Amino acid sequence: MSESWTRREFVKTAAMGVPVLAAGGVSAGLAPARAWSRTRSPIRVGLIGCGGRGTGAALQALRADSGAVLVAASDVFEDRLKSCLEGLRGELGDGAASRMDVPASRQFVGFDSYKGVIGADVDVVLLTSYPAFRPAHLKAAVDAGKHVFAEKPLAVDGPGLRSVYASADLAAARGQALLVGFCWRYNAGMRAVFEKITSGAIGKIQSVHTTYHTSTLSKRPRKEGWSDLEFQMRNWWHFTWVSGDHIVEQAIHSIDRLAWALGDRTPVRVNCLGGRAARSGPEHGNVYDHFAAIYEYADGTRAHHTCRQIDSCPNDNTDYVYGTLGSAVVNGWVPTYSIRGLAGQETWKHQGEIKDMYQVEHDELFASIRAGRPINDARRGANSTAMGIMARMAAYTGQTISWDQALSSKESLVPETLEFGPFPTPEVAVPGKTKFS
Numbered sequence: 001m002s003e004s005w006t007r008r009e010f011v012k013t014a015a016m017g018v019p020v021l022a023a024g025g026v027s028a029g030l031a032p033a034r035a036w037s038r039t040r041s042p043i044r045v046g047l048i049g050c051g052g053r054g055t056g057a058a059l060q061a062l063r064a065d066s067g068a069v070l071v072a073a074s075d076v077f078e079d080r081l082k083s084c085l086e087g088l089r090g091e092l093g094d095g096a097a098s099r100m101d102v103p104a105s106r107q108f109v110g111f112d113s114y115k116g117v118i119g120a121d122v123d124v125v126l127l128t129s130y131p132a133f134r135p136a137h138l139k140a141a142v143d144a145g146k147h148v149f150a151e152k153p154l155a156v157d158g159p160g161l162r163s164v165y166a167s168a169d170l171a172a173a174r175g176q177a178l179l180v181g182f183c184w185r186y187n188a189g190m191r192a193v194f195e196k197i198t199s200g201a202i203g204k205i206q207s208v209h210t211t212y213h214t215s216t217l218s219k220r221p222r223k224e225g226w227s228d229l230e231f232q233m234r235n236w237w238h239f240t241w242v243s244g245d246h247i248v249e250q251a252i253h254s255i256d257r258l259a260w261a262l263g264d265r266t267p268v269r270v271n272c273l274g275g276r277a278a279r280s281g282p283e284h285g286n287v288y289d290h291f292a293a294i295y296e297y298a299d300g301t302r303a304h305h306t307c308r309q310i311d312s313c314p315n316d317n318t319d320y321v322y323g324t325l326g327s328a329v330v331n332g333w334v335p336t337y338s339i340r341g342l343a344g345q346e347t348w349k350h351q352g353e354i355k356d357m358y359q360v361e362h363d364e365l366f367a368s369i370r371a372g373r374p375i376n377d378a379r380r381g382a383n384s385t386a387m388g389i390m391a392r393m394a395a396y397t398g399q400t401i402s403w404d405q406a407l408s409s410k411e412s413l414v415p416e417t418l419e420f421g422p423f424p425t426p427e428v429a430v431p432g433k434t435k436f437s
C-alpha cells in the first residue's frame with residue numbers, strides 16, 4: 001500500500017458538484033450499485049480507520065446483525081490496525097472465529113489502504129478515520145456501490161463539503177444506506193424531547209443556545225522517529241487541516257442539536273468569536289480553544305452555540321431552547337430531557353428506557369438494509385457539518401460568513417498530496433488578518 005496520499009482526483013470531481021444522474025438514478029460513468037439481496041448472509045463489513053471509534057463501530061455492526069462478518073480493515077498506521085483487531089478478538093471471545101475473517105491479505109496499511117477495503121467484496125463500509133479524509137473515503141465507497149456508516153464530521157472544508165453532498169445524493173438515488181454518526185439522533189431521550197420541541201410543546205422557538213464546554217483532549221508527545229506529519233496525525237485533534245478544529249470535530253454534536261431544535265433549517269449567515277487563550281506546546285497544534293457562534297436564520301431567529309476546550313473551568317454540554325410557551329433543557333450526559341413552562345416549572349420529562357445510542361444507530365442501519373429501505377441521513381449530516389465549518393471560517397477570519405459563501409469556499413485545508421516527512425505546523429488564524437477564500 002502507498003505511503004502517500006493524493007486528494008487531486010476527488011477534489012476535481014467535487015468541484016463539478018452533484019453528479020448528473022442518468023435514468024434509473026445511476027450516475028453516468030460510475031459503477032452501478034450492487035444488487036442487494038436482503039437475505040444475503042453474511043453481510044461483509046469493512047472497516048476504514050481502526051481507532052477508538054472504529055473499534056466500537058465494528059463491534060456495534062457485528063452486534064446489530066447476526067449475519068454480519070468483519071472481513072477487511074485498514075488504517076494509515078499498522079500499530080492501530082493490529083491493536084484494533086486484537087481488541088475486537090478480545091471483546092468477541094469465542095465468537096471471534098465466526099464473526100471476524102480478516103486474514104493478512106485483507107489487512108491494509110497506508111494512505112490508500114481504504115481502496116483495499118472497498119475492493120474486498122464488502123457490502124457495508126464503516127468510515128471512522130480522521131475527518132480530513134472522510135469526503136474521499138465516502139466518495140470511493142459510494143461510487144463502488146457500498147452501504148456506509150460514516151462518523152461525524154463529514155468534512156473539514158468547502159471542497160470536502162461539496163464532495164459529501166454529491167456522495168449523499170448519489171447514495172440516495174441508488175438506494176444505498178448512508179448513516180452519519182450524529183449518535184444523539186439515535187438516543188431515545190433526545191428523540192422524545194426534540195419531538196416535543198419541534199411539534200410545538202414550547203410554542204414557536206425564539207432562541208436556542210447549545211454548549212460544549214469541556215477540558216482539553218489527550219496529547220501525544222513527539223516520539224523519536226516520528227516525522228512532522230506523523231506527529232500531527234497522532235495528535236490530530238489539535239490540527240485544523242485534519243480535524244476541522246474542535247467546533248467541527250467535537251462540538252458539532254451540539255450544533256447538530258441546535259439545527260434539530262429549529263427543524264433542521266439551515267442558517268443564512270453566522271458571526272463567530274474565537275481564540276486561543278490557554279493552549280501551548282507543539283502538541284496543541286494550531287486549533288483555537290474557544291468559540292462563540294451566532295447563527296442567523298431567514299425569519300430573523302438567532303441561535304447561539306458556545307464551545308470551549310480549557311482545563312480547570314466548569315464543563316457544560318446542555319441545549320437550552322426557548323419558545324413562546326416555555327423552554328426545554330436537554331443534556332444527554334446528566335441526563336436531562338425536560339420541558340418547562342414560562343415560570344420555569346417542569347411540565348414533562350422523558351422517563352423511558354434509553355439504550356446505547358451507538359448500538360441503536362447500527363441496529364437501525366442494518367435493519368434498514370435488510371428491509372430494503374436503507375437509511376440515508378447524509379444531507380442532514382452534511383448540513384450540520386457545514387454549520388460547524390462556517391462558524392470556524394467566521395471565527396478565523398473575523399468576518400460574517402454566509403451559508404452560500406461557506407459552501408462555495410475554495411479553501412482546501414487538506415494538502416493535495418501527503419507523505420510522511422517534513423510538514424510545518426500551519427499558522428494559528430488571526431481574526432481580521434486571516435483571509436476568507
Ligand SMILES: NC(=O)c1ccc[n+]([C@@H]2O[C@H](COP(=O)([O-])OP(=O)(O)OC[C@H]3O[C@@H](n4cnc5c(N)ncnc54)[C@H](O)[C@@H]3O)[C@@H](O)[C@H]2O)c1
Binds near residue numbers: 052249
Ligand atoms: N459519534 C461520536 O460520539 C464519536 C466519538 C468519538 C469519535 N468520533 C469521530 O470518529 C472519528 C475517529 O475518531 P477516533 O476517536 O476513533 O480517533 P482515533 O485517532 O482513535 O482513530 C482514528 C483512526 O483512523 C486512522 N486513520 C487516519 N487517517 C486514515 C486514513 N487516511 N486511512 C485509514 N485510516 C486512517 C488513524 O490512524 C486512527 O487509527 C472522528 O471523526 C471523530 O470525530 C465520533
